[in-house]
Amino acid sequence: MESPVFEEIDPADDCDCPGCAHWRRVLPHSRTGRFPGHPAAHRTALVVAAVTSAAVAASAVPAVAAPSAQRPAGPDVPAGEEPATPQGKRAPLYGPGGRATLPAGLVRAPAITRADIIERARNWVTRKVPYDVASYEADGYRQDCSGYVSMAWRLPANEWTGSLGKYAERITKDELRPGDILLFHDASSPYGGSHVVLFGGWADTARSRYVAYEQTLPHTRRKTTPYAYWNNSARYVPYRYKGVTDGAAGAGTPRPAGRTPFPGVAHFGPGAENEYVAELGRMLVARGAGRFYPTPPGPRWTDADRAATRAFQEAQGWRGAAADGLPGPLTWELLVAGGGRDIQSGGSASVTAGPSSAPSSHGVPGYPGRAPFRPGAVSDHVTRLGGQLVKKGFGRYYTQGPGPRWSEADRRNVEAFQRAQGWRGGAADGYPGPETWRRLFLS
Template sequence: MRVGKTVGKLINVYTRGYFHLECEGHRMETPVFEEFDPASDCDCPGCAHWRRVLPYARAGRHPAAHRVVIVAAAASAALGASGAPPAIAAPHAPARPGVPAGDEPDTPQGSKAPLHGPIGHPAKPPAAVKAPATTRSEIIRRAKTWVAAQVPYSMNAYWSDGYRQDCSGFVSMAWTLPGNEWTGSLDQYGDRIPKEDLQPGDILLFHNPSNPEKGSHVVIFGGWTDYTHTYYIAYEQTPPRARRQATPYAYWSHSEQYVAYRYKGLAPDTAGAEAPSTPVTPANPATPYPGAASFGPGANNKYVTQLGTMLVARGAGRYYTTGPGPRWSDADRRATQAFQLAQGWRGADADGLPGPLTWQLLVGGKGKSVTAGAAGPPAPSPHGAPPSHGPSSREVPAYPGRAVFRPGANSGYVTQLGKQLVKKGFGKYYTTGPGPRWGEADRRNVEAFQRAQGWRGGAADGYPGPETWRRLFS
């Protein structure tokens, strides 16, 4: 390092976060400094916040700590004659309360934490384990506030009421607990109960102690959807936001692992939030029929989710392996068909696509529900012979599923499809008679038929879905 000649008395000057040296009369060349950020693994809400808003900050940087500036050893040598020690900026950070230390592992729902305010500071010290009194209707009312506000899911963020925006924070909020619990500690606030005793305000809890990140979850029980007690209304905080949804008992996944608990601080409540055995009125009951274009292959909208939710509430949930969503699937078709069959409809009236009457019955809570054990639509079968129909039959044969009509498929359904295409006048791409092996000629003929319906884009891709199948055989 090259150091300029020292003239006059040396002074320390702090500028822009750095100490440098100047003499009273002349400026000397500044010594070389090395700047570094102290390593930190702090996980307090304040640090978590600044890590999000300062994306270019280096990992481990604590936003509250001052930068540490160390004068190079060469500067010390330069100052040796005057006896002045090198200037060192000592690290300093104001004390910030963080998440209470504990031995809980990282979990998808976060660790135990006190209530937090909007800026990440604890609103009050952690309280002793106790269960403040509350009622069932109050639990459900509080749960509904997060659903109505569409509180987004987060393992690190805290809502304005001080509770963490994940599944266990959601239950902590609804149960009015003194702090944010996690799936490994919520059970201390409840008493274990059997399935038959479940009532609104109770919870279904799954904690995986060997690996909490694998499946651990908790939901609030809102009441059975019907007398079969196979589906219930679940209030839960799950990505992307808080929701209320008909759910199979005990849950979509890891069902056998869930345990029912009743809040210890439960006070008598004559009002009742949602009667356990009363069918729940579907959400948005006044929603008018959105039109046939909202359903079927390629559809992706909120009406598909609403349809699935209503179907689950009416007993058709067994056709879903996960919760109903906005993208139309064969599960939606089969669940719709099961509901239509329950009304006594057959043929084209039970094609699995909701028309105005199907929609009207569902949104109005009318018609017959799908009962357990009732005959429903067959599961998609990729192989095998198509169902037998006599020449005078006017019923539409059951749609066999998408897997039947893909490259490499070899099935009697492909032959049946081809013959119907020829019969309808859409067989010009066949060079020989239709056969059981799916080929490009089948796809192009199907595409021609779909375009004749006025469909374009993904709706006319040449692969027959339920609506293509229904129209071909109608």
Template sequence: MAAPAFEEFEPARDCGCPGCVHRRRTRRRPLPGRIGHRPTTRGMVLVAAVSAALGVTPPATALAAGHGPHRQAVPGDGESDTPQGTESPLHGPAGRPATPGGVGTPHTTRDAIIKRARSWVTAKVPYSMNRYWTDGYRQDCSGYVSMAWGLNSNQWTGSLAKYGVKIKKSQLQPGDILLHHNTADPQQGSHVVIFGGWTDATHTSYKVYEQTPPHTRSQTTPYPYWNHTGGYVPYRYKGLTDGSPGAEAADGKATDLFPGAASFGPGAHNAHVTQLGQMLVARGAGPYYPKGPGPVWSEDDRRATEAFQRAQGWNDEEADGLPGPRTWALLVSGQGRDIAPDADGPASHGVPGYPGKAYFRPGQSNDHITRLGARLVSKGFGRFYDTGPGPRWDEADRRAVAAFQRSQGWRGGAADGSPGPETWRRLFA
């Protein structure tokens, strides 16, 4: 193999390599009357010659200009590495720990992981090992991954591995992580990043999502990372439900676990929103849903959640209408206080407690139908029920309502058996 060729060159004044940064900050200031940059000699391996001889392309050569290494790779820049906190619960208002909403690995998808990761990049969440963002997650690298994976608590690099399975480099897909846990100095020398996809055909660089000083960022990064190249291990989250290798199949129990704050709020569209609405309706929030719960987050969901939170006696700060681990835990366990009937509920069509006609149609099944039937029986129209009122709308309910409407002197279309707001008002007056 031919010997590598070297040449001398004058580095640019703004050269960002670690050596030049350190040299500029430690060299003496020029004496008065002397100007200019003292020439610096530096050996540079001609990449083409060495690559041809070794058949290897250094990853960093594939990176776009303007992308720099992680701060801990730059000596003497005055910044600490990436210190992180230990395992801790999610935090609620004013940074107070919140009651965990369950344990285990909540199910999620790759798209959801990347969407959550991008939300912090957009918000430029400041790096901190002691502070918690509005979604309850700690603002360090491990808290960031805990948030993106939708975990029910804040983990650290020493515990994240138990939520994933080791994979090979060739198996990496967006949403997986690269984990470096430094056992010699766990809290100061460790780091974890989210893999966002390869940026070149040779798989020598990739798009990274990471929480690092000064704030969350996404950029092209050499594989596996700027430094500690032998310490990063790829992992895949165990709770993936999109059919990816290594993902666990749904077992029917994961839905009882808090899916993460990012699953709710403006723009959210998923099955967890539907589940939330259904649980709230069962706890007395039916009047807030004129069309029934659905997968798209709406003002109906926020108001219903707020009503349930206020039913627990929580103050304005805690009753913000966004479900956190504590709200979710009370709903899935059936604990806490229900929303009082007609107490704080909105008046549909000006009639308190009336949920809307959408609840009284063929195929519908809900508590409002049961409540309607029980009221009709108490009013003397129980003869239409062979086995008593139930939650599913059927012909017995329609005939009983029509009979009540006729008893009010209504005829024709006014006595069609479909309970409108006036029928409801007279029944429950």
């Protein structure tokens, strides 16, 4: 028997476990090594069994590629790398035997806000609705790509890529906003080669990548995608639903001229310091968040920015992960366009600024995640960590009192504490994880 062959197995880019979701949110550019990896990532042994020459001659055995080899590499990936997404024909809700649909040729586009479109799209992502061209959800929408867009737009029937254009108008790439679609209708293979995705906002300032919501195998997903798509990129056409509005700002509110497009999530959160943070603060103040800022908003990210952002998100009716205090494409879009609801006076206790508003992570109360503890980060969480290290007797590397800027002294003190727990190797790297935090703050 030949020697075992070892190969690194990585999770899919769109893995939505809590760990991967958190790290994609705060450190999206992970290929350089900052990304700590999927909790389940491990080195797997692929044992290649020896086969007789007679068996090989009798039948060719197809090689099984590692999952990472199937991952699309970019916009020029040939067709077939992404899952096939056949679709059904135009049909009533709940299918051919369901409720009566509109007569052929009659189009009705019910009004809906961009925020509602994205919220409806997120609902299927959260529930991981299985992809199935012959099945229908409880609300009557078909579980394929065009049924998904029909659901998000709240259309009165299950449309397909050949009819969605009747409910929309063609736009340019520069006009794309959350809630619009990118439509590829293949006349040569209308039910097997066509596809449509929902545009969730730009993922970078170069507008080369965007957040796509789509119904595909094995279930609904939200994934950063190269423009216009992984394959057949030149054949995807941007469309805008005719019934879309911008909420409180009214229907068809244009983007103010000269305003900045969403720069990407990497520009916000603990340790961030840039012009986009300052612009975010100014827009939030204009929408009623002034009480969260004891001083005018600046370029350094603070707890006030997070509390103000969360207050704006909650004013839209969002809860849970949709109101985490970190701006995504839709939050930014509503602020830039003047859409959505303003922050009301008073507000909830959950958006009070200060260290007490630090989110929990990994089920550990008060643990803010790893982002505040990376080189160059400045955060009240670093000061709080340092104070607890000193209190526990692990402050020997501080030449002066702990401060808000993460330093080598912080890392060495954390490492000393971790080693005192009996941990070695990667478990004692000096960066506080959820278990380090939990043990440090035990009374």
